[in-house]
Amino acid sequence: xxxxxxxxxxxxxxxxxxxxxxxxxxxxxxxxxxxxxxxxxxxxxxxxxxxxxxxxxxxxxxxxxxxxxxxxxxxxxxxxxxxxxxxxxxxxxxxxxxxxxxxxxxxxxxxxxxxxxxxxxxxxxxxxxxxxxxxxxxxxxxxxxxxxxxxxxxxxxxxxxxxxxxxxxxxxxxxxxxxxxxxxxxxxxxxxxxxxxxxxxxxxxxxxxxxxxxxxxxxxxxxxxxxxxxxxxxxxxxxxxxxxxxxxxxxxxxxxxxxxxxxxxxxxxxxxxxxxx
Numbered sequence: 100x101x102x103x104x105x106x107x108x109x110x111x112x113x114x115x116x117x118x119x120x121x122x123x124x125x126x127x128x129x130x131x132x133x134x135x136x137x138x139x140x141x142x143x144x145x146x147x148x149x150x151x152x153x154x155x156x157x158x159x160x161x162x163x164x165x166x167x168x169x170x171x172x173x174x175x176x177x178x179x180x181x182x183x184x185x186x187x188x189x190x191x192x193x194x195x196x197x198x199x200x201x202x203x204x205x206x207x208x209x210x211x212x213x214x215x216x217x218x219x220x221x222x223x224x225x226x227x228x229x230x231x232x233x234x235x236x237x238x239x240x241x242x243x244x245x246x247x248x249x250x251x252x253x254x255x256x257x258x259x260x261x262x263x264x265x266x267x268x269x270x271x272x273x274x275x276x277x278x279x280x281x282x283x284x285x286x287x288x289x290x291x292x293x294x295x296x297x298x299x300x301x302x303x304x305x306x307x308x309x310x311x312x313x314x315x316x317x318x319x320x321x322x323x324x325x326x327x328x329x330x331x332x333x334x335x336x337x338x339x340x341x342x343x344x345x346x347x348x349x350x351x352x353x354x355x356x357x358x359x360x361x362x363x364x365x366x367x368x369x370x371x372x373x374x375x376x
Contacts, residue, residue, distance in 0.1 A: 125311035152191035174313025176280035234360030329353030
């Protein structure tokens with residue numbers, strides 16, 4: 100098995116987060132594994148709905164299309180994936196349901212998949228680390244020890260992700276706040292959060308450090324000139340880099356790629372080469 104420091108891929112030489120003051124974390128797939136396998140619920144549901152249009156496209160052809168747009172929208176509120184689904188159905192000559200209806204269908208499916216995990220965490224039958232990306236807690240503690248202000252933002256609805264963050268006992272690290280998707284989905288996004296932090300003069304764009312396994316949060320941090328760590332978790336074990344995630348994270352500008360945070364000491368040294376803690 101490779102050593103942890105070999106698991107840190109630095110895509111842009113000379114980049115560091117020495118000037119960082121604020122850190123933005125994604126939640127699902129970056130810290131939490133509670134919803135691991137969500138794509139295996141969303142993609143088949145969407146493929147089945149598109150097959151109903153009877154366009155002659157094969158199940159595999161539709162799976163490629165769906166996986167591509169789902170992946171590109173990962174990190175945004177879930178409803179945006181459902182808006183794209185509705186557009187895809189409409190493009191095939193059928194009248195879609197409202198995106199929020201599709202979102203409810205998906206969340207019902209996902210809840211069946213994860214309800215035992217939530218129950219096990221709530222009852223204490225499993226450790227919190229069982230459903231966390233390896234090394235995530237140690238990394239959060241190291242970043243807080245540097246005096247950085249941490250924000251947690253997710254495309255998952257706020258009541259759900261807030262509960263799940265509490266179950267994992269990570270909410271306390273995020274002194275900047277914990278933010279999930281809202282019913283009024285246009286009123287909040289990771290991009291809006293980044294812009295608000297800058298507007299409040301908490302930091303300049305280049306003083307942002309971001310961690311995420313989705314296209315969106317990496318893009319948002321890079322757009323303002325920050326440093327981004329792509330977390331290419333191969334869920335649920337997270338032992339190696341997921342190449343599908345890696346390609347998308349690298350394409351949108353990630354400065355570093357890691358499969359997990361088991362390498363947190365080496366990652367801190369790479370991000371803060373002057374005085375890593």
